[in-house]
Amino acid sequence: MSTLRIALVGNPNCGKTALFNLLTGSRQKVANYAGVTVERKSGRLTTPSGRTLEVLDLPGAYSLTAASPDEEITRDVCLGRLSGEQQPDAIVCVADATNLRLHLRFVLELRYLGLPMILALNMSDSAMKRDIRVDRNILEKELGIPVVETVAVHRGGASSLVSQFDRDLPEPALALPEGADLHAEVNRILEAAVSMPSRTAKMDDAIDRVVLHPVWGLAILALVMFFMFQAVFAWAAPFMDLIDAGIGAIGTFVGDALPDGPLRGLLVEGIIAGVGSVIIFLPQILILFLFILVLEESGYLPRAAFLLDRMMVGAGLTGRSFIPLLSSVACAIPGIMAARTIQDPRDRLSTILVAPLMTCSARLPVYTLLIAAFVPQQTVLGVFNLGGVVLFGLYVAGTFFALAAAYVMKRLRRTSEDHALLLELPSYRVPNPRDIAIGLWDRARIFIVRVGKIILSITVVLWVLSSYPVPPADWGGTAIDYSLAGRIGHSVEWIFAPIGFNWQICIALIPGLAAREVAVSALGTVYAISAASDDAASQLLPIISSQWSLATGLSLLAWYVFAPQCLATLATMHRETNSWGVVATALIYLFGLAYIASFITYQIAVALT
Amino acid sequence: MFEVASKESERLADLPLGSVATVDCVHQSVPEDPIAKRLRDLGFVSGEPVRIVAAGPIGGDPLLVQVGFTRFALRQGEARRVMVHRALPHTE
Numbered sequence: 001m002s003t004l005r006i007a008l009v010g011n012p013n014c015g016k017t018a019l020f021n022l023l024t025g026s027r028q029k030v031a032n033y034a035g036v037t038v039e040r041k042s043g044r045l046t047t048p049s050g051r052t053l054e055v056l057d058l059p060g061a062y063s064l065t066a067a068s069p070d071e072e073i074t075r076d077v078c079l080g081r082l083s084g085e086q087q088p089d090a091i092v093c094v095a096d097a098t099n100l101r102l103h104l105r106f107v108l109e110l111r112y113l114g115l116p117m118i119l120a121l122n123m124s125d126s127a128m129k130r131d132i133r134v135d136r137n138i139l140e141k142e143l144g145i146p147v148v149e150t151v152a153v154h155r156g157g158a159s160s161l162v163s164q165f166d167r168d169l170p171e172p173a174l175a176l177p178e179g180a181d182l183h184a185e186v187n188r189i190l191e192a193a194v195s196m197p198s199r200t201a202k203m204d205d206a207i208d209r210v211v212l213h214p215v216w217g218l219a220i221l222a223l224v225m226f227f228m229f230q231a232v233f234a235w236a237a238p239f240m241d242l243i244d245a246g247i248g249a250i251g252t253f254v255g256d257a258l259p260d261g262p263l264r265g266l267l268v269e270g271i272i273a274g275v276g277s278v279i280i281f282l283p284q285i286l287i288l289f290l291f292i293l294v295l296e297e298s299g300y301l302p303r304a305a306f307l308l309d310r311m312m313v314g315a316g317l318t319g320r321s322f323i324p325l326l327s328s329v330a331c332a333i334p335g336i337m338a339a340r341t342i343q344d345p346r347d348r349l350s351t352i353l354v355a356p357l358m359t360c361s362a363r364l365p366v367y368t369l370l371i372a373a374f375v376p377q378q379t380v381l382g383v384f385n386l387g388g389v390v391l392f393g394l395y396v397a398g399t400f401f402a403l404a405a406a407y408v409m410k411r412l413r414r415t416s417e418d419h420a421l422l423l424e425l426p427s428y429r430v431p432n433p434r435d436i437a438i439g440l441w442d443r444a445r446i447f448i449v450r451v452g453k454i455i456l457s458i459t460v461v462l463w464v465l466s467s468y469p470v471p472p473a474d475w476g477g478t479a480i481d482y483s484l485a486g487r488i489g490h491s492v493e494w495i496f497a498p499i500g501f502n503w504q505i506c507i508a509l510i511p512g513l514a515a516r517e518v519a520v521s522a523l524g525t526v527y528a529i530s531a532a533s534d535d536a537a538s539q540l541l542p543i544i545s546s547q548w549s550l551a552t553g554l555s556l557l558a559w560y561v562f563a564p565q566c567l568a569t570l571a572t573m574h575r576e577t578n579s580w581g582v583v584a585t586a587l588i589y590l591f592g593l594a595y596i597a598s599f600i601t602y603q604i605a606v607a608l609t
Numbered sequence: 610m611f612e613v614a615s616k617e618s619e620r621l622a623d624l625p626l627g628s629v630a631t632v633d634c635v636h637q638s639v640p641e642d643p644i645a646k647r648l649r650d651l652g653f654v655s656g657e658p659v660r661i662v663a664a665g666p667i668g669g670d671p672l673l674v675q676v677g678f679t680r681f682a683l684r685q686g687e688a689r690r691v692m693v694h695r696a697l698p699h700t701e
Contacts, residue, residue: 183654
C-alpha cells in the first residue's frame with residue numbers, strides 16, 4: 001500500500017503539535033519550507049495493520065484567509081498550491097473540545113477544500129473535567145465527517161485516530177453553499193451537539209485575576225523574568241566552564257599527540273576551537289528554551305506579552321519581543337532564536353536586528369579589561385565605584401540604543417498599516433514533558449547543524465588568516481603581525497585612526513570577529529604575551545594602560561557597545577531569517593553605529609584631555 | 610451589516626472593564642481591511658456576546674476580550690473597529 005499523506009490542520013493552541021508528537025514520537029524531521037522561515041515538521045507513523053503514514057504538522061491557523069507567513073503556508077499546502085509540496089491525501093482537523101465555538105468555524109471553512117477529512121476532538125479529557133459534553137454522533141452527522149476523541153498528552157490518546165487510518169478514507173467532505181454564514185452554522189451545531197455548563201474554565205478566571213492584575217501581574221512577571229535571567233546567566237556558567245575545559249583538554253591532548261606543523265594548528269586552533277565555540281552556547285540555549293517552552297505550553301507567555309505589549313509598542317516592537325531582548329543580555333544567540341515566538345514577521349525582524357545591541361555576557365571580559373585600564377578607582381557619591389557606574393552605563397546604553405534602533409526601523413517602514421495583535425490567551429495547561437523534550441531537542445539540533453556549520457567554517461578561515469603566512473626565522477615581531485590578519489590590520493589602520501585605534505587593535509579585531517571575548521586573547525597575541533589566554537587579561541592591563549591613550553580606551557569601549565563582533569550571532573541571524581540581506585543590514589548598521597559612536601567618543605575625549 | 614447599527618452603538622474600545630455587550634458589527638478602517646476580516650473570523654459577528662475581562666497595565670491597552678469560549682487581547686486600534694451595544698444589567 002502506498003504511503004498516505006496526512007496533514008494536521010487546526011487553530012493555534014488546539015494541541016496540534018502535542019498530537020503530532022504523540023503520533024510520530026522521535027520519527028520527526030524538521031526543515032524549512034523553501035524560501036521562508038516557516039518550519040516544516042513531518043514524521044512517519046505505521047498503523048497496526050502496517051499502513052505507512054507521512055504526517056505533516058501544518059502551522060496553526062485561524063482561517064484560510066492568511067494573515068501571517070505561517071498561515072499562508074497552511075493555506076497553500078491545503079490547496080496544493082505550494083511548489084515542492086504535494087496536496088495531502090487527507091486532512092485531520094484538530095479542534096480543542098473546550099474551544100469549539102472558535103475551532104468549528106475553521107473546520108467548516110476547511111470543508112470547502114473538498115478533501116477527505118477527520119475531526120480530532122483534542123483535549124477531550126479537559127472537556128470532561130469541565131463537564132463539557134460533546135455528542136460525537138450528532139457532530140459526525142452535522143459535519144458529515146468522522147469525529148474521534150483524542151488526548152494528546154496521554155500515551156494511547158490517539159489510538160482512535162490511528163485506527164481511523166486503517167479504514168478506507170472517508171468521502172471528501174461536502175461544503176456548505178458558497179457564502180453561507182459559518183458562525184450561524186457553528187452556533188446551530190453547538191446547540192445540537194454540545195452542552196457546556198460555563199463558557200470559561202473557573203481556574204483560568206481565578207489565575208488571570210492575579211496574573212493579569214496591573215500590580216500583582218507585573219510583580220509576578222518581574223519575578224519570573226528575574227528567575228529566568230538568573231538561570232540563563234548563572235546556571236549555564238558551570239556547564240560552559242566544563243565545555244571550555246573539556247575542549248581545552250582535547251586540544252592539548254591532540255596537540256601533544258601530533259608533531260608541530262600546520263595540521264596540528266588547523267586541528268587544535270581551527271577545528272577543535274571552532275567546535276568548542278559552537279557547543280559553548282548550548283547550555284544557555286537549552287536553559288532559556290526550557291523556560292520559554294514551559295512558559296509557552298503553560299499559557300503564561302502570551303499573558304506576559306499582554307502585560308508588556310503597550311510598553312514595547314512604544315518602541316516599535318511587540319509584547320512578545322521582551323523575552324528575546326531580555327535573554328540577549330545573556331547572549332544574543334538564544335535571544336534571536338527566541339524571536340520565533342513573535343508572529344508578526346515585521347516585529348520579529350526588528351527584534352532580531354536590535355537584539356545584538358543588548359549587552360551580552362561576552363562583552364564583559366572586554367569591558368572589564370578596559371574599565372580596569374582606563375577608569376580610575378574612584379568612589380562616586382560616597383558609595384558607588386566609578387568602574388561599576390561606567391559598566392552600568394554601558395548596559396543602559398545598549399538597551400537604550402536597541403529600543404531607539406527599533407523605533408527608527410518602525411519610522412523607516414512608514415507603513416500606515418496597523419500591526420494587529422489579536423493575541424489569543426489560551427487556557428492554562430500543565431506542560432507535557434514529552435513536548436518540552438522534543439522542543440528542546442529540535443532547538444539544539446538546529447543550532448548545532450545549521451549554525452554550527454557557518455561558525456566552524458569561519459573559525460577555520462580566521463585561523464588561517466591569523467597564522468599564514470608563517471614569518472621567516474629572522475622576523476623580529478610577532479607571528480600574527482606577519483600573517484594576513486596582521487597585514488590587513490596594518491592596511492586598514494588609516495580607517496580606524498580617526499577613532500583612535502592603533503594597528504594592534506586593528507589586528508586584534510580580525511580574530512575578534514569570531515566572538516567578542518576573543519579580542520582580549522587576540523590582543524594578548526599581538527602584544528606577544530606568551531601566557532595562557534585566561535591569564536592574558538592581567539598581563540595586558542599594564543601594557544594597554546601605559547601605551548594607549550584614555551581616548552583610545554574609551555573609544556574601544558564605545559565600539560563594543562555597538563559592533564557585531566560575533567559571527568555566531570550573524571550566523572544565527574541568517575539561519576533564523578533565511579536571508580543574507582538581513583545579515584548585511586545588521587553588519588552595516590551596527591558597524592556604522594559603532595564607528596560613529598567611537599568617533600564622537602574619541603574626538604571629545606581628545607579635545608578634553 | 611458593516612454600517613453603524615443604531616444610536617446606542619459604541620466602540621468596544623470605550624467600554625469599561627468588566628462590561629458585557631453584544632457585537633453589532635466590525636468596521637473596516639480601510640477597504641478590504643484584513644484586520645476587520647480577521648476579527649469576524651475570530652467570532653466578532655453580530656449578536657455575539659463579549660465581555661471586557663482585563664486591561665493592560667499601561668493606559669488600559671491592550672484589552673482582553675472574551676468572545677465565544679475564547680479570550681483575545683486586542684490593541685486599541687483593533688477594539689475601535691468593533692461596534693457593540695451594552696447589555697442591560699439584568700439580562701446577563
